[in-house]
Amino acid sequence: MPSFKCKDIGLKCPFEASESNEFDLEKKIADHAREAHDKAHLSADEWTKIKKVIH
Template identity: 45%
Template sequence: MPSFKCKDIGMKCKFEVKTQNQDEIVPIIAMHASKSHSMPDIPPEIMEKVKKAIKK
């Protein structure tokens, strides 16, 4: 199951998420970034980090 922790990309944030598959996790992270980190669009370099930080 893929999982992601915001702190793994250096954010001071306790958010973490687990989903059944990779396709589900990215939109959830995007929604969180938009709500909690004022990032309605995740910049490509951050998205790179996010994808690397997702544990499969």
Template identity: 60%
Template sequence: MPSFKCKNIGMDCPFETSAPTEAELEQKIADHARSVHNIKTLDKDMWMKIKKTIK
């Protein structure tokens, strides 16, 4: 199951999540970025950084 941690991209944030598919995980990450970090849209460079840390 793919998982993600905010701290793995250098954020000072304890957020960790996982999902059955990478698409569902990406949605959870985008929702978290919007609601907690006030990042309305994750740009291509940020997605590349995120995807490198998904396990």
């Protein structure tokens, strides 16, 4: 089950998420970024960092 933590990319944020597949996890990460970090869109560089730390 893929999982992600904001702190794994250097953010001081307690957000952690797991989903049954990477597609759903990426959607959850994008929703969180929009709501908690005021990021309407994540850049390609940000997605690269995120994908490197998804376990």
